[in-house]
Amino acid sequence: MVLPCTDVFARVDLRTVTCNIPPQEILTKDSVTTQVDGVVYYKIHSAVCAVANVTNVHLATNLLAQTTLRNVLGTQSLSQILSGREEIAHNIQSILDNATDRWGIKVARVEIKDVRIPMEMQRAMAAEAEATREARAKVIAAEGEMNASKALKQASTVLAETPAALQLRYLQTLTTLATEKNSTIVFPLPMNVLQGFYKNSQKKTIRD
Structure with a gap:
């Protein structure tokens, strides 16, 4: 029963929600400008907190994911971002999960989709x-x-x-x-044989 004057009805979806993080322009630790986008999977585990503690829980979660992504990646170098995506995503997930707990949100997974340099x-x-x-x-x-x-x-x-x-x-x-199937085969002679012929010819010339 909902009283028209005192009660407000709000429907809350408790299924897992996919939140796309639009490309964020980030200046890395080694002064390289890059664009990074990602996706966040979360669900509402407390409907009361999601309605009572925040005006728009989905918009607040999306904006918080964007700022967290920029803040975390801004402390990393380009090589660390390219090689440590899983570790960075896990770090972002922990930060988001702690920040959105009072909104009744449970962040299940964070993925970094693309890094454009x-x-x-x-x-x-x-x-x-x-x-x-x-x-x-x-x-x-x-x-x-x-x-x-x-x-x-x-x-x-x-x-x-x-x-x-x-x-x-x-x-x-x-x-x-x-x-x-060669038509011509050359038989090489050892050098010592040629030297022997040369010495014999010299001896014959001296005798003559």
Whole structure:
């Protein structure tokens, strides 16, 4: 029963409400201007507090979420915002939950949807990432060349200590060339054989 002169009827929805936080322009700790938006999930657990303690509980919660988002993100650097979204969202949730408890509000979850940074900052970050990738690729290539040179050094040591291994490698190379349908195969001669022919020719010239 509602008395027309003394009672006021108010309907309160106790289901979970989704509150979108519009993009907020924020100056981070390292003086970078960015825009951040989010979403807040909350519900009314006390209808009496929601009606008696605040004029418009949903508008008050929305405005408080906006100011809390700006205040919390203003104390963080850009790298902290990009890498610690979950921790920042949990911090905002705790602040909102404590502030809205007297309004009969229970904040269930806070999510940061998007972080928009200036285009110049995006280009600088992309250039830095590309330089890091190139430096890493050069380091990997240098390590690969070093390992290859060590392997060649070990192979040359083995071939120098074992002449038969050199002959086997020579025969293996000829086998590989023969399977590729080559019309011309060049047989290299060892330098010591050529030196022997050169010495014999010199001796013959002196005798003549």
